[in-house]
Amino acid sequence: MKHESADIVTLGGGMASLSLIVALLLRGYRGRIIILEQLVTPNADKTWCFWGKGSVPRYLQPLIRQQWPQWSASHNGHEVSQSSRNGKNDYCCILAEDFYHFAFTLVEQNDNVSFFAGQSVIDAQEQAGEVRVRSRDYDIVAQHCLDTRYQPDSSEQGFYQCFAGLWLEADQALFDPSKVELMHNLECHGGTLQFDYVLPLSSHQALFERTFFSPQPLLVEDLTRETEQAIISRYGNIDINVQRREQGILPMIVTAPPVDTGCWHYAGTAGGHMRSATGYAFVSVQRWAQVVAVNLIDHQVWPDYQPIKNRYRWMDKIFLRVLAKKMDIAPALFMRLLEQTESDQFARFMTERASYRDLFAIIKAMPKRPFLNALY
Ligand SMILES: Cc1cc2nc3c(=O)[nH]c(=O)nc-3n(C[C@H](O)[C@H](O)[C@H](O)COP(=O)(O)OP(=O)(O)OC[C@H]3O[C@@H](n4cnc5c(N)ncnc54)[C@H](O)[C@@H]3O)c2cc1C
Structure with missing residues (x-):
């Protein structure tokens, strides 16, 4: 067992931890950081999408693989689409492999950061204003612990x-x-709501996902079969190469985010950074990482931070209640959302940049009765 001390120890070395570490290092942070990650090689089979290049910090913008000026939804053969005006709110994607490569290159260049792979956290406790974390090979004492281990709570009602x-x-x-x-x-x-999500990198290459909003988590084998069937029914039984796979079972559950203490902090899915009605987390994590980095470096304090503002949490909660009561109207709701809002309003709402006017437009696009019923 090796004994180590650090200013920050992160439990998990995924998107949220690395986002903060990148933000800190690029602002010149020299404190000692230890990353404990259970996997031996990072799981890079993810694609992070969001609206608006400017929603993420400048240093991540060169990682954007593709941006699309148009997005659409369809139901019963009727399609509705939105186009971003002047490219400001294009739909953008960053591949996890590019993000990890960028983050790990930076980690390697900075001798104040250590990445310990294959180290599942066995025990982590707060003791007298410090944290003590143990894994198979390490016993670490640190000033701050960033906890990104997500544990689903099966007692919570909601969707996946x-x-x-x-x-x-x-x-x-x-x-x-x-x-x-x-x-x-x-x-x-x-x-259960179902739809296909198609992210085309070119006319010959795309990510295709059959997606479900389900009251229970579904099995990956079943999901894979559903996606394969959807591909065949859409494109026929033609020769298509599968290059990579990615999968997700994301909680669509509105819970109060865990409360940080002076030295114990949460982030990512574990920290309530994910929008419960959408599953998007990348932009809110980047925003949080900026705020924490500025405060730690300029003021030596880890700031209190509310990951998703109350107005979005409230709107997501009501929306999910409507789905729980009347899932059969969900296709019509999503179609109305795209039909009756402007593209920039929709994009700002999806990335928590909405003005009150935007929020009003979103509310106005929804049918009144099911939403009023869901309030009580
Ligand atoms: C396939 C997929 C696609 C997604 N697409 C989008 C998208 O397009 N846009 C968007 O905004 N969001 C998206 N999300 C949601 C969200 O952005 C991601 O889930 C994101 O990775 C969450 O970051 P995180 O740091 O919380 O979790 P992760 O990136 O999963 O990192 C957590 C890390 O902690 C490690 N860990 C867990 N337990 C332990 C332990 N006991 N000891 C040590 N290490 C541990 C894990 O191995 C993991 O590496 C997607 C999610 C998935 C799964």
């Missing part, structure tokens, strides 16, 4: 956003690279 995605490469032009299909072929069966 479940999907298995396949990165497809076809030898013929199958996809329209100018447009992301956010929710194609929306349909509702037995209290």
Whole structure:
């Protein structure tokens, strides 16, 4: 067992931890950081999307692989689409492999950061204003602990956003690279909403995900089969190469975010950074990372931070209540949302940059009765 001391120890070395470490290092942080990660090699099978290049810090913008000026949803053969005005709110994607490469290159260049892979946290406790963390090979004492271990709470009521995605490469032009299909072929069966999410990198290459909003987590094997069937029913039984896979079972549950103490802090999915009605977390994590980095470096304090503002939490909660009561109207709700809001309003709402006017437009787009019923 090796004994170590640090200013910050992170429990988990995924998107949230690395986002903070990158933000700190790029502002010149020289404190000692230790990352404890249970996996031996990071899970890079993720694609992080968001609206608006300017929603993420400048240093991440070169990592954007692709941006799309248009996004759409469809239901019963009817399609509705939105186009970003003057490119400011294009839909953008960063591949996890590019993000990890960027973050780990920075970590290697800074001798104040150590990444300990294959080290599952066995015990972590706060003791007299410090934290003590143990893994198989390390016993670490630190001033601050950043906890990103997510533990689903099965007693909470809500939905799970479940999907298995396949990165497809076809030898013929199958996809329209100018447009992301956010929710194609929306349909509702037995209290579960289903749709296809298609992210085309070119006319020959796309990420295809059959996605479910389900009251229970679904099995990955079933999700993969559903995605394969959706691909066949959409494109026929043609020759398509599967390059990579990614999958997710994201909680769509509104819970109060865990409370930080002076030295114990939470982030990422574990810290309530994920929007419960959408599953998006990348932008809110980057925003938080900036605030923490500035405060730690300039003022030597870890700031109190509310990951998702109350107004979004409240709106997501009401929306999820409507889905719980009347899932069959969900396709119509999503179609109305795109039909009756302006693209920039929708993009700002999805990335927590909405003005009150934007929020009013979102509320106005929704049918009144089911939302009023969901209030009580
Ligand atoms: C496939 C997929 C696609 C997504 N797409 C988007 C998207 O397009 N846009 C968006 O905004 N959000 C998206 N999300 C949601 C969210 O941004 C991601 O889940 C994001 O990775 C969350 O960051 P995190 O740091 O909380 O978790 P992770 O990135 O999963 O990091 C947590 C780390 O902690 C480690 N860990 C856990 N327990 C322990 C332990 N006991 N000891 C040591 N290490 C431990 C894990 O191995 C992991 O590496 C997506 C999620 C998934 C799964």
